[in-house]
Amino acid sequence: MALLSLVSTVPSALLALLVSRASTWACLLCFTTYAERFRLCQMWARAQGPRRVQQCQDAFTAAFEGLSNMEINYEERSRLQDAFTQMVLSLQEAAVAQGSFEDAFPAAAEEMRKVISQLKEVHPCVPPCGVQEVARRFLCHKCLSTLCDLPLDCPVQDVTVNRGDQAMFTCVVDFQLPPEEITYSWKFAAGGMRTRDVSYFQDVPQARGYLARIRPVQPKHSGTFSCVIKHDQRPLARLYFFLNVTGPPPRGETELQVAFREVVRWAPRDAEMIEPWRPTLGELLTRPEALTPVNLCLLAAVAALAAAMMTMLAWMFFRWYFSGN
Template sequence: MGLVALVGSFVLLLLLIFRASTWACLFCFTTHEERLSLCRMFVGSEDSKIRKCRDALTDAFEGFSDMEINYDERSHLHDEFTQMTVFLQEVAAVQGEWSFWKAFTSAAAKLKRTIEHLKKAQDCIPPCGVQEAARRFHCWGCFSTICDLPLDCPVQDMLVNRGDQALFSCIVAFQLPESEVTYSWKYAGGGVRTQDVSYFRDLPGSHGYLARIRPVQPRHSGTFSCVILHDQRPLARLYFYLNVTGPPPPEETELQVTFREVMRWTPREAEMIQPWRPSLGELLTRPQALTPGNLLLLAAAAALGSASVTVLVWLLIRWYLSGN
């Protein structure tokens, strides 16, 4: 007996779910009280007549069960259902009990034309990102869905020659909100290529959607990350792996050689600059050394030297003789 009751309850639940799915748009944008009050205005308070009225309302909106709309248009659609309810109430007040079949069909057809002219939701643009412009509202369950794409975008490889400029553009293919969009830049150094957020540190100097390094040096190799935020909520994370290649420019090489020589230099004992004092042989071997003036000077020097030697010899002889 308990099993039969359980099966009956399950079947009833399935019927209720199936029935609700046939008028889900109506269920999403009108309340039970509004629908009941509308049928009472048409047919009075008799239960059998109210059931017929509600069945007619359900049948009129059966084509709305699988409808999808742009999520941003749901408030517009809610207003349209509110206006439809007011219009039907006015019809009920004027025409009475037997006009609800035609009134419901006419109202549903008008509302369907309105929905067809609503702004369409954008298609999902791979490969990544939270794309609010592509969010859809589903009438069959009164819920919304968004693109089933990861937050992290694939790593973009950038090969830049040493000394050139590296330009990073934090741009995505899908539409971003018009306001409250900010950009946060991070960096994982050491030449690592990764998407692991634990490797990254903040780059507080970069705030916009563009970042630039100039000139690029080997120490800049690594992964740069840009996080697009809307009201502090991440919409996408972009990654750029920077690989610096090529030899340094010639002028930089010369500068580095000079720098290394300076670093290897050790102070020595101070050296005094002394004048050049050539010998007589060096002087005579120099080109144009035997000029008339130089010959005269040499003769005078020789005569002076000979006289000096003669005087010195005479003084020695005299000293010797005086001692004896």
């Protein structure tokens, strides 16, 4: 109880520091082999016998107990491996020079501490869902890598739209996606069902990209739409949008008129259901995310072509005019 009382009085920041600096020399075991450590201590012990070798190994372990049992950015593993390899070579040189391992090991641990402090930080996990490869970290105490412990399925987002209006779904996540080989696929669970059970969904093959819309919205579109984000065919996240269609039919319409319009306007597009977003020029200018480098280049090319055509027409007009005179 006294120990618990003592811990409770430690400020949270200091407590976090103590936890991160717990007794952990596991990084040493991950990035060096037993043979390397044993051979190094043999060089220091020379003919002093196995007892001196054991003392050297114990000192090696003790020197690195002050290092953090940290979660290392997965991309920094090779850099840390190189640093440990260079450390072993430096210790071998010190052993050949007949230095003292009681002094050499703490100095080496301090140098490794500096290297570790310069590594890129681990990216935080962004809730509530998704396979976040950018946040992958390497655990020294287990000598393995791990991802964020988050589900693949995201919570259902509610979207309410009046009948006859437009419904737009944006398939984006808050964490960073890989820069290449990202694909999007859409599915629909009809009948006004609000669900994340994949067995109720059917593919909507015509819908592609991270933006999709339905226009005009009709009651039959009530249900759950799902977007699956994949990287190289591996699912990264599944987003869900529950579409609730509200409002009565337009004034003056009879049931027969409604049915006739459904047949004329929607029958050819029933299989399509949801369409990809094809922005107009006005939407491009009002939506910053649509102004991609490709779209900007296309706009610049169109503007340059229009200017060249106007210049050519003006030159031809003046040439005709003055030649006639």
